[in-house]
């Protein structure tokens with residue numbers, strides 16, 4: 001599970017805090033050094049760490065001592081609040097179209113988990129009463145179309161595919177008609193990824209975006225790629241514009257830096273996290289719960 005190491009180190013840092021009465025700069029020195037190291041080791045962006053530590057320090061020194069809390073409890077509260085903010089503050093829900101269907105476009109690099117996530121997201125939304133249509137728009141990766149069709153069968157979700165000889169823009173357009181005819185209120189479009197970001201990929205994604213006007217463009221990134229995931233998010237956001245992220249493979253031993261940095265760096269929230277290969281292993285992302293989980 002991701003964050004194990006971070007969790008342990010942050011908990012230790014907080015325990016190091018031995019102040020009594022008003023919190024002083026001296027009380028904070030050692031624990032905050034530990035907090036900084038823990039975050040850097042978790043692969044959190046340097047600038048993000050710096051701001052995070054500064055915020056904690058300013059609040060700890062500025063806050064009037066609450067009678068009901070010991071200084072140690074206050075530090076825990078401040079770190080918890082700041083960590084929640086760092087993770088995005090409140091939960092970011094999906095935009096739902098006033099006039100269905102809601103169109104969700106999944107983008108990302110190859111191997112990030114897009115196709116699997118398309119199936120998982122479809123399944124999750126169906127549990128919430130939606131009627132999703134999965135759209136096989138990855139016409140370049142061999143077997144991506146088949147993979148989505150197999151997922152559709154396993155999950156009993158309809159899949160719209162036109163093979164790999166039709167342009168993804170055309171597929172996306174025709175998928176809208178299909179959604180109407182099947183009375184599907186949610187369309188989830190799987191798109192092609194590449195090993196690296198290139199103009200051709202971005203052009204194609206921009207064309208799909210222009211053709212179907214998605215309500216949500218969600219970038220799927222692999223937590224295991226650490227700060228690279230954040231760089232990828234910056235590029236996709238700049239080139240295409242994204243509404244949020246889905247961070248996959250948090251069940252592995254990813255250090256978690258991507259989840260912790262991405263909102264601060266790109267301004268775009270994490271909306272879901274992938275917690276395993278199983279098809280029910282996708283969860284809405286709750287910053288407050290994740291912060292509490294990390295702080296134990």
Ligand code: GDP
Pocket residue numbers: 108109110111112113114115116117141193248249250251252273274275276277281
């Ligand atoms: P795509 O190229 O982006 O479409 O990637 P795929 O959907 O084919 O996924 C690549 C691999 O990542 C597959 O083996 C998936 O089972 C795996 N995968 C996706 N999401 C998760 C996750 O949350 N946890 C784990 N452990 N594996 C995942």
